[in-house]
Amino acid sequence: MEFFANISLGLETALSPVNLLYCFFGVFVGTLVGVLPGLGALAAISMLFPMTFHLEPTTALIMLAGIYYGTAYGGSTASILLNIPGTTSSAVTCLDGYPMAQQGRAGVALAMTAVASFFGGVFGILVLSMFTPVVAAWALSFGPAEYFALMLLGLVAASAISDASLVKGLAMVVLGVLLATVGMDPQSGTARFTFGSLSVLDGLSISALAMGLFGVAEIIASIRNTETRRLDPKAISLRSLMPKRDDFNRSWLPMLRASTIGSLFGTLPGTGPTVAAFVSYGLEKRLSDEPEKFGKGAVEGVVAPESANNAADQTAFIPTLSLGIPGSATMALMIGALMVHGIHPGPNLVTQQPSLFWGLVMSFWIGNLLLVILNLPLIGLWVRLLSVPYHLLYPAILMFVCIGAYSVHYSAFDVLVVMGFGALGYAMRLFGMPAAPLLLGFVLGPLIEQHFRRAMVLARGDFSALIERPIAGSVLAVTGLVLVWSIWSGSKASARLKERRLRIEDED
């Protein structure tokens, strides 16, 4: 009964006119910022942060949270339409979203993304509202050893993400890991590959890397395609936007699995939506009967990462609110908005501030609904964006990418990093090197290193202590199994291919 009392209290708070207005404002700004490549939730929330001094803490948090999960909805739009991710966590969506758009199924991709995002969001909210205390306690039992094992599993599971040859994919993962070693060594403090520059002591900026590799490289590449793709705006009918029954049938299981993965990674501070999107994409590709369709416009490859990153965005509030531990810079700003008002989130927040907690949770429902309402009718508008001539669209995008890169640290150096990775990304395209594995290595490499080094310090250098820990040991065992299975299935597939070739030769 108490649960229903909490829900009605939450609804009462979330539906008050002021909170409703700020919720709408938040998700609207979030969608907008998400659609624009380069600008992310962190930049938008930093800019609006001073506003929260003058708002009620609940209202402030409802608005900031709306921006946060709103960007996850908007982020996929540019991925699908332009092959340029709006946010880092929707970079994976490019892999199948853009091919779908090229096949004239942009509307379907956008609609399925909205459905998948809503599904993931709702799944995340359910986990948040039902299991917060349990999940928080469980997350505490994760030490460096467990994180290391989980991140390694993520890397192995997602390593087959690209379409290119295995060697090229692995080479790019390794390049990503190497690029991530730039900066201060996390355990000894030695400056690695910084060449005496203070700007890279914290490493290269991930958003600068993603924007350069995916965004700037795409723009350079399309300059060479002189024939502009002409799209007749009148050809976009509501019917062409509608997903077919087949799209839904193929999507619901991937959405369910991806939401589970997203909820898991969201709960663990420091991992987050980007890792979740990569891992769920990798998993769907492995589980699929037709893995060869991935990268060529498979709807599963769009819905999986989008469900995962939206679920992760919602469950990221579990450690933030119930432990007071921010998992990312954006979450630290949310805690800051509460601290301004003298509220320190922790295990007692749910009992001491029930209207804040339940009001926020209920505002997530409302916000997600608003986002679907906001996004579905807008699909036609976004698709029309494709009919804007590229010589007008691309300079504008380039400008936003530069503003976005600069705004994170007020650093002109980061703009140069974007340009450098733009050049690298273009060179990689010329040589047929996939960009997604590089980003994967860049995201997971440092996490694996940090947690492994910490785990080794805590185990006093004894590797067997790491395996003896029940969670870490089992996850490492699963990792081993996945590795063996992928080698076995890979060799079986190539054997089948050889057999088929031989048979064709015989028939000749």
Place this chain on the structure above:
Amino acid sequence: MKLMSMALAALALAGGTAFAQDFPNKPVTIIVPYSGGGSTDLVGRQLAHELQQIWGQPVIAENRTGAGSMIGTAHVAQSAPDGYTLLVNTPAVATAPAVQKDLPFDPKADITPIGMVATSPYMAVAGAAVQSTNFKDFITEAKDRRMFFATAGVGTSSHFTEELLIQQAGIEADIVHFSSGGDAQVNLMGGHADVYISNTASVMPYVNNGQVKALVVLGSERYDLLPDVEASAEAGVAGIDVNSWVGLFGPGGMDPALVDKINADLHTALASESFQKVLSDNFVLAGKDNATEFKAQVEAEMDLWKALAEERNIVAE
């Protein structure tokens, strides 16, 4: 000749004073070298707000994060010393230079300490794996079972104060570096690491929520705002005489008259009711020093941490 140079010096001083009285006649920027929402950011923003009321000019708080606060600090060190670019920073201004060899500025010559904004002692907190509830028992326990001290990163003040405590308490322990203070404390809660030291503003929220235990306050006396927590000297661990603080700085070579004016305005700001509330919310006391005293303290800490870094071989070569 001598008279002439004295006259010139007097003129320069008078000119400087006139300049200081005129200050500020355009917007002032306060650089916060940490990300938004943290405890230093909150104090810095409150300071910007109060100084804006006093000066009648916009005062903008700007977050320039990175490299353990050294990105923002370097930016201020390289700005014009006219008082229009200021910096709030913590003892990181003294600890980071002790581990970072490639700074593009001289931490003593290129930074002018203006005044202390707030101060509080350092506090050690213990996690789920620690049995002891007082410091004396803890030392015995630590001699029995080698403990893990969690830091907020290499070269942070938590790292240095932990090295200092380990040295002065005569125990043997392992240091493990985490990516932030929050990360370190969540590992305390899970029992993966044992002790973390930071300022009261960073640890008290978790202590009040019962997530970590307050073990000891570093120093010779108990802290006025938390009289129930014993001081390290009470358990016989002497020689620790450092406090955490948030200070206001400017670029090197500022006119002393201007420094004194800003220091005086800082104290006016600190006296306001709204600022007092922010300070007590964060378990810190307002600073009282004049600029000369603060400068002496900052430079003494720079020497202390540099010596400790060499003595305990803190940075791998």
